Amino acid sequence: MPTRCALTFDFDAMSVWLGSYKTRNPSMVSRGEFGAIAVPRILDLLGKHRLPGTFCIPGHTALAYPDIVKRIRDEGHEIVHHGWVHENPAEFDEAGERENIEKGLEALHKAANVRPKGYRSPSWDFSERTIKILLDYGFSYDSSLMGSDFIPYYARIDDRFDDKTPYHFGPNVDLVELPVAWVMDDFPHFEFVDKDTYGLSAPSKVEEIWRDEFDYVHNNIPDALFSITMHPQVIGRGHRLMMLERLIEDFSRRDGVTFSTMGAYAERWRAENPLAEWLTSGAPQAQSACGRDAL
């Protein structure tokens, strides 16, 4: 059964410690510097297997490591907007959220002269305005929501929800959503952040989870995008990179498996599933085409 794999790498570097964890502890911030050591290792691995990668890069990282961002670009990989300094969009008003999007765009342009088509929000956090803002800035796809496992869908605007009234689905819009999941993210499995994340898993556990997820998709869901979210400062440790290479070699041997950037997959999926036709496809997320309330 055809299956496409997307190897995605969120090159957060120091930004995740500054923006998400809000630390000013130099030792904690220095953890991000390892990302710059790890990206060349990842690029070498992708080059060895002739695979495309997708790199989600905050503007703060792009300005800190422009030469690495240029190498990512020059080796043919996709670059995706990943916020300014790994901030939570919901902590800003609309003007602030737009400013962060613009600062991220300007930084990627300055570092490597790229204009990304895709967006992945820092820590996958959203405000209620994020989808509309992404449309305003011309993004064609997002990869931050969790409304499916590996099946793309069109994002919605104007959902309304609280704990007193029925869920109200807003209309779908022309923004392809490539869903994500924490179980497919290396950070909670492997990282250690005191009072937050106690990962430090052996690779054997993660390898089992990711291989079984792949087997299910490959055997049951045609034309899915099997997407893994990794972070250079996490996956770049030797024992984890060896796990990643074992998985790459395993997936590559299966019938009908190809590797794709998220952008190439989203473009093809949109062409094959235009919004107007997809709304009649019976997809659960499309039941809201008229913005009707859930029963």
Ligand SMILES: [Zn+2]
């Ligand atoms: Zn990130």
